[in-house]
Amino acid sequence: MFKRLCSAKDALELLLDRCAPLEHTELLPLAEAVGRVLCGDLVSSVDLPSFNRAAMDGFAVRAAETRGASPSAPVYLQRFLPLRTGMAVPDGFDAVVMLEDSALRGSILEVTAPVHPFRNVARIGEDISMGDVVFKEGHRLRPPDIALLAALGQEMAEVFARPRVAIIPTGSELVVPGSRALRPGEAYESNGLMAQLYVERWGGLPLKQKTVQDDPGLIRDALESKIDADMIVIIGGTSVGEKDYVPRVLADAGQLLVHGIRVQPGKPTALGAVGRTPVICLPGYPVAALCGLYLFVRPALKKLAHLGDDMPMTHACLSGKIASRPGYLSIVRVALKGKEAEPIMTSGAGILSSVARADGFVIVPEEREGMEAGEMVEVTLIE
C-alpha cells in the first residue's frame, strides 16, 4: 500500500520546484538552431535593407521632378536610371516610377504619374534598423525566424542547451527487442524507447541507458552515475511490491518527494531528486508510463528547456460515457471520428493496443465521477 497518495497537481508542483530552466548555452549553425530557444535578446547589427532598395521594376527618379505629371501632361526627365526590383536606388535619386507610368523616348523618360519621395523604395533600415531587438530572449526559432537571421547576415545563433535526460529502464524480465524469443515471464523493453523518442520530440537530449536488473545496488549505481544529467527518468519497479526497489533506492540515494499519485493509470509514479537532479520514476505498465510522460516528464522538460507548454489540443463531442474514479485524475484514451471522441474502454494499464487505436486523451478532473455521452471535451492529441 502507498503510505500517502498525492494529487497530480501537488505532485507536479513539487517536481517543477526542482526544475530550474537551464543556464548553459551553445552556439549553433543556423540550420541546426531551428526549434531552439534564444538565450538572449537578438539585436540586429545591420540595417535591413542595407541600402535604398527598389520595390518595383521601373526607373529611379527625383520625386520632385515628377510633380504634376499626368497622361495628358507628361513630364520628361533626363536624369533617371532603369532598375529592377531589389536593386539599389543610387544616391541622387529618391523614388521609383513604375513601368506602367513611364515610357522611354530615346534618352528621355516620359513620366505620366507623379511619385512622392521614397515611393516604391524600401528605405535603409525600413524593415529592421541597426540596434532593433528582433527577437526577445526565450523566443523559439521557427524556419522563417532562421531565415530572418540569415537575411541579417548571421551564420550562427546562440541558444539554450537542450536538457540532457537520462533514461533508465529497469526490470530483470526485460529483453532487448528482437534479440531472442521471449521465455515465459519475459517482455521486450519498450518503455525506454518510448521515453527516448518523446524526450527528443519535446526538446531534450535523451541519454538512454542499458536496462538495469531488479537489484537495489545496481539501481542505485545507475541513478548516481547520471547525477550530472539535467533530469533522470527511471522506468519500472515503482510500485509497492517486494521487488519494487526504485522508490526505496531513491529515498536512500537522494530524496523521495512523492510516491503514489491519485492518477489513473499511473498511481505507482514516484518523484524525487538525486543531488540537484530531478528524478521521475515511471511505472512499467506501458500505458501508465505514457501517462507519466505526458503528465510529468513533458512539463518538467519544457521548463528546463525554457519552452512554453504547446500541448496540441482539439475539441470533440464524447460519443460514449466515461467512467472514472472520483478523487483521481483519470486519463481516458479516445479515438477521434470526425467531431466525435470515442472512449476506448480497456481493463488496464497494460493494454498497449488501446494506445495504438487512440488519437488522444480526455482528462477527467479529480472532482468528477466520469463524463456523459454528448459532452464537449478537450482532447490532448498523442504527438
Next chain:
Amino acid sequence: MFKRLCSAKDALELLLDRCAPLEHTELLPLAEAVGRVLCGDLVSSVDLPSFNRAAMDGFAVRAAETRGASPSAPVYLQRFLPLRTGMAVPDGFDAVVMLEDSALRGSILEVTAPVHPFRNVARIGEDISMGDVVFKEGHRLRPPDIALLAALGQEMAEVFARPRVAIIPTGSELVVPGSRALRPGEAYESNGLMAQLYVERWGGLPLKQKTVQDDPGLIRDALESKIDADMIVIIGGTSVGEKDYVPRVLADAGQLLVHGIRVQPGKPTALGAVGRTPVICLPGYPVAALCGLYLFVRPALKKLAHLGDDMPMTHACLSGKIASRPGYLSIVRVALKGKEAEPIMTSGAGILSSVARADGFVIVPEEREGMEAGEMVEVTLIE
C-alpha cells in the same frame, strides 16, 4: 503583366494532380521510424502477452478451488505459487489471488475471497493476438506505436521513403549569409534555408542546391539536373520582369501549368513540371515565399509522403479590421494575444520583421473584402 491569373484553389488542384504518393519504401531501425508512415498493414506475428501473465502481485491458484471462500469461511490451499506482477502463471493454475485476499500459513495458503478463472491474469494474446492487424497501411508511427512494435519483438519497420525535394535558390544578387558584407543591390540568401527547414519539418528530405545566377541556361541546367527528385522548389525570378527567367525556362524545359495566382502575397508564384517531377516556383520576396510554402509546397509534400494534412490551427477573435483585395486569397499575419488575433499591417511582401512578430496567419477567402474587428477567425499557426 501575367497572362492569366489562376485561383489558389485551381492552382493547388493542378499541382496535386501531378503529385502521386511515393511508392518506394525503406526498412528502418525502430528509433528512426518515428514520424514515418507504414507502407503496409502491420500484422502481429506473436501473441501479446506471449504467456498467461500475472496482472497483480499474489498467488497463482486453481480458481475452482477458491469457490465459496470468505473472511469468515476461508479456503485452505496446498497447490499455489507466489507470483509478482508480470510473471508467468504456470500450467496447472488459472487465476491469481491478490495479496490482500490471502495469507500464508506455513506451507498452506489461506484464501478469503473466491476468484473466477483468469481473474488477475492477462491471458495469452489478450492484448494482441498473432495475425491481428495492429496498424493499417498509411499509419504514421508515434512514439507509443514504436514502443508497441518493440513490445512485439520487432527491431525494424518498413515505411514509405521521404520525398526528396530539390531546393534551388536563384538570384544574381544573393550572397551566402555571413560570407562577406553586402554591396548595394545584394542580399543574403535566406529563402532556400527557410524552404529546407520546412521541407524537413513536413516530412521531406531537402536537397538544397547552390544558388543559381539569373541566367536562363544555368536555371535550365539546375532544373534538369534535379529531374530525379520527387519535387523541385525553385525560388526567385518568378515575376514578369525582364530578368524573371524561371517561368519561361520551365515552359521550355518542361511544362508551365500556372503563372500568376490570385493570392496576396504570392501572386508571382508559378507551378509546372519537368518530366514527371512537379515544380513549384516561389517568389523571392520572403513573405510571399513563406505563403507559397504553406499554400503549395506543404500540401504537395504531404501528398507525396502519404501524410494527412495536420495543419496546426487555433481560433481567436480579430482585434482589428483586416483589409483585403476581393478576388484574391489574402494571407494576413497576426500576433496572438491571449484569445485575440491582432493583424500585423505592413506595406509589403518584403517585410521580414512582420513574420518575426507573427504567430500565425488568417486566410481571407477570395469572395470577401476584408474582415471586421470582433470576428472569430481560424488562425493557422506558423510552425
